[in-house]
Amino acid sequence: MPTTTPDLSGLTAFLQERGIPLLIILVVTLVAFRLMRPLAHRLITRLLQHRAARHASAVDADAEVAQLMAEESLKRVTTLEDLVATILKVTVLIVASLVILTVFDLLPVIAGLGLIAVALTLAGQSIVLDYLMGILIVLEGPYYKVASPHRASLIEPGITGTRIVLTGRVLNERGVPIPGAVVDFWQSDDRGNYDMVGNLLRGHVYTDASGTYSLETIMPACYEPRQAKHIHAKIQGVSRPYTTQLYFSDDPDRVKDNYYMRELEVQVENLSDGSQRGTYDFVIQQVTEKENVTPQSLAARV
Numbered sequence: 001m002p003t004t005t006p007d008l009s010g011l012t013a014f015l016q017e018r019g020i021p022l023l024i025i026l027v028v029t030l031v032a033f034r035l036m037r038p039l040a041h042r043l044i045t046r047l048l049q050h051r052a053a054r055h056a057s058a059v060d061a062d063a064e065v066a067q068l069m070a071e072e073s074l075k076r077v078t079t080l081e082d083l084v085a086t087i088l089k090v091t092v093l094i095v096a097s098l099v100i101l102t103v104f105d106l107l108p109v110i111a112g113l114g115l116i117a118v119a120l121t122l123a124g125q126s127i128v129l130d131y132l133m134g135i136l137i138v139l140e141g142p143y144y145k146v147a148s149p150h151r152a153s154l155i156e157p158g159i160t161g162t163r164i165v166l167t168g169r170v171l172n173e174r175g176v177p178i179p180g181a182v183v184d185f186w187q188s189d190d191r192g193n194y195d196m197v198g199n200l201l202r203g204h205v206y207t208d209a210s211g212t213y214s215l216e217t218i219m220p221a222c223y224e225p226r227q228a229k230h231i232h233a234k235i236q237g238v239s240r241p242y243t244t245q246l247y248f249s250d251d252p253d254r255v256k257d258n259y260y261m262r263e264l265e266v267q268v269e270n271l272s273d274g275s276q277r278g279t280y281d282f283v284i285q286q287v288t289e290k291e292n293v294t295p296q297s298l299a300a301r302v
C-alpha cells in the first residue's frame with residue numbers, strides 16, 4: 001500500500017534559518033526566569049534591612065510576642081517577594097514574546113489583531129486579583145483565632161481600659177444593608193497584648209434586619225511594630241470573608257502606621273461618662289445570584 005512521506009523540507013529550512021535564534025531566546029528567557037525569584041528576595045531584603053536600621057531602637061517585645069511578630073513579618077516578606085518576582089517574571093515573558101514576534105516578523109500581524117493588549121489585560125487582571133487576595137489574607141495577622149464566642153460585649157472581669165461602643169452597618173457595594181452578616185472582632189487589650197490562649201477581647205456579632213451591628217469593647221493599646229491603635233474585623237454576608245482593621249479618629253499616631261487607611265477610620269466621640277462611641281459602616285461585595293448559580297453548580301446539585 002502506498003504511503004505518503006511527510007514533507008519535512010519546510011521544517012528543516014525553518015529550523016536552519018530561525019531555530020538557533022529561537023533556541024537562544026528560549027534559553028535566555030529560562031535563565032532570566034530562574035533568576036527573578038532570588039533577585040526579588042535580594043531587593044526586598046535590602047529594603048527591609050534599610051527599614052530595620054531606622055526602627056532598630058523601637059523594637060521591644062517579650063519572646064512569645066517577638067516570635068509571633070517574626071512569623072507575621074515572614075508572611076508579609078514572602079507575599080512581597082512573590083509579588084515582585086511575579087512582576088519581574090511577567091516582564092521577562094512580555095520582553096521574550098516581543099523579541100520572538102519581532103524575530104519572526106509576526107509583530108505587525110498580532111498587533112493588528114489587538115491580541116497582545118487582550119492577553120496582557122487578562123494576565124494583569126488575574127495576577128493583581130490573586131495578590132490583592134493574598135495581601136488581604138496576610139492582613140489577618142498572627143493573632144486571629146477561629147471560633148470566637150458570639151457576644152455583643154467583649155467586656156468581662158479583668159478587662160480594663162476605656163469603654164467604647166462600636167456601631168454601624170454592613171452594606172453591599174450598592175449601599176443596600178445586609179441582614180445576618182457576621183462581623184468577627186479581635187483586638188489587643190489596653191496594654192497592647194492579645195490573648196492567644198483564651199478568647200479575651202474576641203467575639204462575633206450578627207447584623208440585625210436593618211444591617212446594623214453593635215459591639216461593646218475597650219479601646220485597644222498600640223503594640224510594636226504597629227503605630228496605630230486598631231481592632232481587627234472579619235466580615236461575611238453572602239460573600240467571601242473580608243478581613244480588615246479599624247482605626248480611630250482620636251488616635252494621633254494612626255497616620256504613622258504602615259497599614260493605616262483613612263477609609264478604615266472609626267469616627268470617635270467622647271461621652272460625658274468617660275466612655276466613647278464610634279461608628280463605622282463596612283462595605284463588602286456580595287456574591288450575586290448570577291455568580292452563584294452556574295450550569296456547573298446546577299449540574300452538581302443533588
Ligand SMILES: [Fe+2]
Pocket residue numbers: 141143230232
Ligand atoms: Fe493587631
